[in-house]
Amino acid sequence: MNRKEFLKNSGLAGGTLLFAKLPELNPAKNKVRFGMITDLHHDIMHDGMDRLSAFIKEMNIESPDFIIQGGDLCFPKKENLPLMEVWNKFKGPKYHVIGNHDTDGGYTREQVVEFWNAKGKYIHLM
Structure with missing residues (x-):
């Protein structure tokens, strides 16, 4: 040997x-189970609210350990508050990744983090 x-x-x-x-x-x-959605592009796609609603509904049924959105969710503007209300209907922990389009229109990463009510731009989970 x-x-x-x-x-x-x-x-x-x-x-x-x-x-x-x-x-x-x-x-x-x-095992760790999580749900992930990415590239919703709510501000430029006509069905973003429907897609996010379906995702959140399914995640509340499946009950993963957490969910994460992988970026390009929405611009941090008041018109998108209803979208965030849908996101916040998930009953467990939720995490965000800032996408390259979340800051389009002159928004800053800080504005995105604040709008999403994220814990910060960088999170250490351990």
Whole structure:
């Protein structure tokens, strides 16, 4: 047996032993489920509200650990407050990523973060 085979085999054996003694650490039992929507482009697409509503409805049924929107959601303007009300209907934790179009029209990242009521531009979850 060479070094690579030894490390591979002993790692697998060690993991099996660890999970047998501490089953709560088994990664198969500790899965993270999340929902993701991205590129809604509410300000330029006619059905953004409908698509976000369908997503939030499904996420509340599926009940993932959290949801995240991957950017290009909407401009931070008062006309988009109803969209944010839909987003906030999710019953669990919600996270945002600022997209390249969220600041179109002269909006700043700070305005986007404030409008979304995000915890900040950068979040460390651990």
